[in-house]
Amino acid sequence: AAGMFLRLLSDIQWRAAHPKWRRMTSSQRSTSTTAEPHLIALPAQAQVVICGGGIMGTSVAYHLSKMGWKDIVLLEQGRLAAGTTRFCAGIVSTARPLSIELKMAHYSNKLYQQLEQETGVQTGYMKTGSISLAQTQDRLISLKRIASSLNVMGIPCEIISPKRVLQLHPLINIHDLVGAMYVPEDALVSSANVSLALATAASRNGVQVHERTTVSHVTIQKGHVTGVETDRGRIQCEYFVNCAGQWAYELGHSGEEPVHIPLHACEHFYLLTHPLKEPLSGSLPTIVDPDGRIYIRNWQGGILSGGFEKNPKPLFTEGRNQLEIQNLQEDWDHFAPLLSGLLRRMPGLESLQIKQLVNCPESFTPDMRCIMGESPTARGYFVLAGMNSAGVSYGGGAGKYLAEWIVNGYPSENVWPLDLKRFGTLQSSRTFLRHRVMEVMPLMYDLKVPRWDFQTGRQLRTSPLYDRLDAQGARWMEKHGFERVKYFVPPGNDLLDLDHSKTFYKPDWFDIVGSEVKCCKEAVCVIDMSSFTKFEISSTGDEALESLQYLFSNDLDVPVGHVVHTGMLNEKGGYENDCSIARLSKRSFFMISPTDQQVHCWAWLKSHLPDDSNLVLEDVTWKYTGKKSLQETTQNHKWSLNLIGPRAVDVLSELSYAPMTAEHFPSLFCKEMSVGYANGIRVMSITHTGEPGFVLYIPIEYALHVYNEVMNMGQKYGIRNAGYYALRSLRIEKFFAFWGQDLDAFTTPMECGREFQVKLDKGIEFLGQEVLLEQKQNGVYKRFTMFILEDHDTDLDLWPWWGEPIFRNGRYVGKTTSSAYSYTLERHVCLGFVHHFDEKTGEKLVVTTDFINQGEYEIDIAGQRFQAKAKLYPFSSLFTQRRRKDEVELSGYERE
Secondary structure: OHHHHHHHHHHHHHHHHOOOHHHHOOOOOOOOOOOOOOOOOOOOEEEEEEEOOOHHHHHHHHHHHHOOOOOEEEEOOOOOOOOHHHHOOOEEOOOOOOHHHHHHHHHHHHHHHHHHHHHOOOOOOEEOOEEEEEOOHHHHHHHHHHHHHHHHOOOOOEEEOHHHHHHHOOOOOOOOOOEEEEEOOOEEOOHHHHHHHHHHHHHHOOOEEEOOOOEEEEEEEOOEEEEEEEOOEEEEEEEEEEOOHHHHHHHHOOOOOOOOOOOEEEEEEEEEEOOOOOOOOOOOOEEEEOOOOEEEEEEOOEEEEEEOOOOOOEEOOOOOOOOOOOOOOOOHHHHHHHHHHHHHHOHHHOOOOEEEEEEEEEEEOOOOOOEEEEOOOOEOEEEEEOOOOOHHHHHHHHHHHHHHHHHHOOOOOOOHHHEHHHOOHHHHOHHHHHHHHHHHHHHOOOOOOOOOOOOOOOOOEOOOOHHHHHHOOEEEEEEOOEEEEEEEOOOOOOHHHHHOOOOOOOOOOHHHHHHHHHHHHHOOEEEEOOOOEEEEEEEOOOHHHHHHHHHEOOOOOOOOOEEEEEEEEOOOOOEEEEEEEEEEEOOEEEEEEOHHHHHHHHHHHHHHOOOOOOEEEEEOOOOEEOOOOOOOOOEEOEEEEEEEOOOHHHHHHHHHOOOOOOOOOOOOEEEEEEEOOEEEEEEEOOOOOOOOEEEEEEEHHHHHHHHHHHHHHHHHHOOEEOOHHHHHHHHHHOOOOOEOOOEOOOOOHHHOOOHHHOOOOOOOOOOOHHHHHHHHHHOOOEEEEEEEEOOOOOOOOOOOOOOOEEEEOOEEEEEEEEEEEEOOOOEEEEEEEEEEEOOOOOOEEOOOHHHHHOOOEEEEEOOEEEEEEEEOOOOHHHHOOOOOHHHHHHHOOOOO
16 A cells, blocks of 8 residues: 555655654654554643644744744654655645745755755755746746746746757657746655654754644633643643644634634545656656646656646545545546646656555645634634645745744744635635635646636625626625625626636736726726725723724824824834724724735734723624614624715715715715715725725615615716726825735835824834834835836736836846736836845845936846836826825725
8 A cells, every 4th residue: 555655665764764763752653553652741831832743843843943942842643744744745846926935945945955964864855856837828927927036036947948848858748838947956855754854853952742642622711822632631831833734624623712724635646656667867857737737756766646636526524534644545537637647748658557546635725825823813822734735845934934933923024825814714614615625726737817716615705785786797806705896897798708818918807997997087986895804992991092002103093083094013013904093982993904804903903902891892894883873772784885086075965965075074084974865874085096085884784775876876977886906906006005915014114105104203102113213213125116117018018917026227126016007107007115135245225215216127027027117106197186195195095
């Protein structure tokens, strides 16, 4: 059996490399099935308990011990590296589209390269390189975009011809290829031995390793981890790390207070062959053929080849799985399409003798990104799991970042795209996860062009107007479970073509979004924005104001009815949230944040607000408890409607019989009023786009009435529906940053031109103030900059989307963070951060206004550079039809 073979191989190599292991661990491996080995007693307490002895758990233990923490216990329910880690294909690939994943894989590669010398344990590390094949021009474009990112990070990479592929790997059939990407420093390892090497180093540094120990549940008191219950007794601890792999979901739900870890296992197949007549060289590069859905690596003179089929097989949905993963049943019928793809790519293998077909479970997440970070509900409960079949590539880097998070309170890089708090409880449904991973696994190799959307798990959270908007041609995308409109297809358009428009070039929706933008600028548009996160913070005394003044950089001690745009900063001055706060009363505040902030922001506030019974934090994203001028005594669901455009004033004035001009309803103002027959509508004079207008927060029972009234009254003013693509174009051409894409926990207001949202003299010290004072005095090391492409043909050239390298005077200085076509400027606009690196040492230097203005810039789009003009402020011509400039600066903060 495959399991027995690979286990035997791993054990032999391990024992040969490190015969003293028995004395360093708490248990002995035994070949007897009738007698349990003697187990050393567990400690009564520890600072950190890690569950899982695979590559993730051992990496976390290794890095924690490297950072000086010694009181650590690693628990493994079976034997070390006996789970999914044992079956990993052992491919270390840095070719990742996401920057943080690329950095993790690059670090892992460097770590594994020196690990054998550090520990004396053979890891099987061999630098073979990898070749990613392209059968289509679109695939080649996607590879070129990745290659651009690799090159600016100093990772050797090149786009090569099919003939060059054949030179590097003579057995590859190149007849259908248009090109490929070659990464010469990618490598192969024995993933099980890497885990054992990490465990060896950790043990030498004082980490206690206990095998044959099962964690039953984690105890949590008052929202904080207090201990771990096992089948061999209890361990008190301050921190718990769930690295249980495919069992992480069940372990998270095992306690009285569940921790939701959304992942699900699928069967993953790969083939092992006997050696070729002329055994393959160990230095042959790994082949990744995503269009053929397969990967191929050398293995003991033969090959190892697997892939990601279109019809995956989820398993363990009911939670039943094995203690140590044994080889699942072979399924040759299921593997047949991948085998056909292998034989097409390497025809010379037809006569090769097959050794075995391995079938093992792999864990996948709802968005194809791994999960790390601290639980939003249990302080001290950390998670590292859900590697989406890239565990060996991410293992070193992921363990490093999580160890930093535990020790320092934050990692050294922005890991928000991987943070557990990007998910809510809704993604933990068994049915949702089963259906989503059936889509995710094929997507591992599917071509993903900009603006693609998941198709499973949809229509989970919808606006009360979903059916009405859908009937009017709405095309939907999903964010944090919410259905949100991208744009509206006018009658007569080919709906099928628009639904399946996938391109790196000018998209089919270009003119549709352009007409929505034009209406926002010249008339009035309606955008359903119910998905935004909404909290209320109130108190019986001054506790709410005092707490918020400490947590936010702007001054919130403003008159009742005023709205303040502000950052919620961390101790480094970076953005944990970017939001608007309305003062409803002297002791009550209403906070509006990005959609995906619902879990993260709630957890941040709960952990930083004082434990005071007089202070109340309430999530009113869908609910709102009636108070003050609302007469209802039961809960009211709220729906958000954005009226954008110069005629929004006229529509709302006629519906409310109240003057809505700037003199009567000033910028950044909030009050409750009647709209049509509906009372208690909370109206705020912001639009999240920079255009004039209002946001209405409406009780859900009034949603249909208010929408109908607005649309009917707006007919004479040219009203129409619009979607988030129009909002994106508007906010980017106004130079408004987007949290989670432009802004993150490592970006301060001083670095993105938001000094006016910081009140250093408000009389109360706020979180991050010391860093901002230092930046104000000494300058910043990066600057948020707007780029307008100069020589770019919108119709013929590749479009920028995000993540494109920025060059100043021919030198790399940063990356774009978001991009959009400006229908006003009739040019593409990119936003991004510019750094100043010393040409000799690479040291970061202060970025001045002169440095920005005196450079000549280019934006690299899939290897082709386009000239760009840099600006630190938006074009003044865009501020026509405004009440006043400061309104625009403060009102258009929001999100796509």
